[in-house]
Amino acid sequence: MASSRTVPDRIGYFGPFGGQFVPETVMAALAQLDDAYRRARRDARFQAELRQLLQSYAGRPTPLYFATRLSQALGRGVRIYLKREDLLHTGAHKINNALGQALLAVRMKKRRLIAETGAGQHGVATATVAALFGLECEVFMGQEDMRRQALNVFRMRLLGARVVPVTSGTKTLKDACSEAIRNWVTTVRTTHYCIGSVVGPHPYPLLVRDFQSVIGREARRQLLAREGRLPDALVACVGGGSNAIGLFHPFRNDRRVQCIGVEAGGTSLAPGHHAATLLKGRPGVLHGAYSQLLQDREGQILSTASISAGLDYPGVGPEHAYYQLTRRARYAAVSDAQALRGVQLLTRTEGILPALEPAHAVAYLERLVPRLRRRAVVILGLSGRGDKDVQTIADRLNGTAAHRV
Numbered sequence: 001m002a003s004s005r006t007v008p009d010r011i012g013y014f015g016p017f018g019g020q021f022v023p024e025t026v027m028a029a030l031a032q033l034d035d036a037y038r039r040a041r042r043d044a045r046f047q048a049e050l051r052q053l054l055q056s057y058a059g060r061p062t063p064l065y066f067a068t069r070l071s072q073a074l075g076r077g078v079r080i081y082l083k084r085e086d087l088l089h090t091g092a093h094k095i096n097n098a099l100g101q102a103l104l105a106v107r108m109k110k111r112r113l114i115a116e117t118g119a120g121q122h123g124v125a126t127a128t129v130a131a132l133f134g135l136e137c138e139v140f141m142g143q144e145d146m147r148r149q150a151l152n153v154f155r156m157r158l159l160g161a162r163v164v165p166v167t168s169g170t171k172t173l174k175d176a177c178s179e180a181i182r183n184w185v186t187t188v189r190t191t192h193y194c195i196g197s198v199v200g201p202h203p204y205p206l207l208v209r210d211f212q213s214v215i216g217r218e219a220r221r222q223l224l225a226r227e228g229r230l231p232d233a234l235v236a237c238v239g240g241g242s243n244a245i246g247l248f249h250p251f252r253n254d255r256r257v258q259c260i261g262v263e264a265g266g267t268s269l270a271p272g273h274h275a276a277t278l279l280k281g282r283p284g285v286l287h288g289a290y291s292q293l294l295q296d297r298e299g300q301i302l303s304t305a306s307i308s309a310g311l312d313y314p315g316v317g318p319e320h321a322y323y324q325l326t327r328r329a330r331y332a333a334v335s336d337a338q339a340l341r342g343v344q345l346l347t348r349t350e351g352i353l354p355a356l357e358p359a360h361a362v363a364y365l366e367r368l369v370p371r372l373r374r375r376a377v378v379i380l381g382l383s384g385r386g387d388k389d390v391q392t393i394a395d396r397l398n399g400t401a402a403h404r405v
């Protein structure tokens, strides 16, 4: 029953994972954030304000949609429900967390937000809430990602944010994280660092999980109303792990509900060709926390590869490492090619174009459904919409036999 214990503990540990591995200058800011969040968590006014913003600004509750034709295509009488985070303002679940953290920043009287971003989705969400609250905003983004996601760079600038190119390392998300931490060290008095997933030092994995748990709370209530029972399985993609934890967490004590996280299998599971951290990683410290990570024998971080920028990260949230250790969840990898088939499957059966990230979870259903009992019920976390990925999808499909797009 280890996993039904309340985690994290007071200093941010999920079993052996988590903690705070940061420079001394940042410790005080983490303590201040921890303190502000503990009070906000119990404060009915904070919770009401957040609930109101989620409803009237972001578009919650999102529908729990029964996917009839997708279910038929997968067979065995299995019923697939989609939790439609793709319908939120800015197009993905990231706004849930960005709104929560912006409210916290205002409480702490910090007038400036900084953020790291890979695909640009978290940068756009942060720039959006900064505009909403009249805060200054600076987003760190790898130069390589800025090139690949030029449209999101422009969106952030339209929203009034400054986008700072990061030219170190592989010029991608992990380097942007390092740069954001470096910037925070020198600006902590005026600045809140808005982290985009359940990663980083305590209390981030806790507070991002709490802000995203609205996904699972709604889905649980909606499914009980519709089916009169709990699901057999939950399936969600895992980059840092925030949309997946947000779906899983409210079901953590429902021991019969299987939780399955789907990682980016890239082009192969050889080192450097994927981002399947829980499948292929080993424990170590990255960006302020002890968790699983992709590293070589000398502890150097391995490069990663994925068709979806949002899953392309060599680390993972400590709570997922803990769920894996305690077997409360299991994790699988889906390749780039399979994810593209997932895009086509959902688009053609339901008229819903998913982002490449949740397309990994869609593709995994083809592996899962044959192993479920007949008429099982599954909730799939549809974390975002695919508009941002149309060019990538077109480029990949036009080069293959599957280009009936």
Ligand SMILES: *Cc1c(COP(=O)(O)O)cnc(C)c1O
Pocket (backbone or CB within 6 Å): 092, 093, 094, 121, 122, 196, 197, 198, 237, 238, 239, 240, 241, 242, 243, 244, 310, 311, 355, 357, 358, 383, 384, 385
């Ligand atoms: C950022 C992103 C992800 C990956 O982040 P998690 O923290 O693992 O949820 C997944 N889906 C979409 C649509 C994203 O934008």
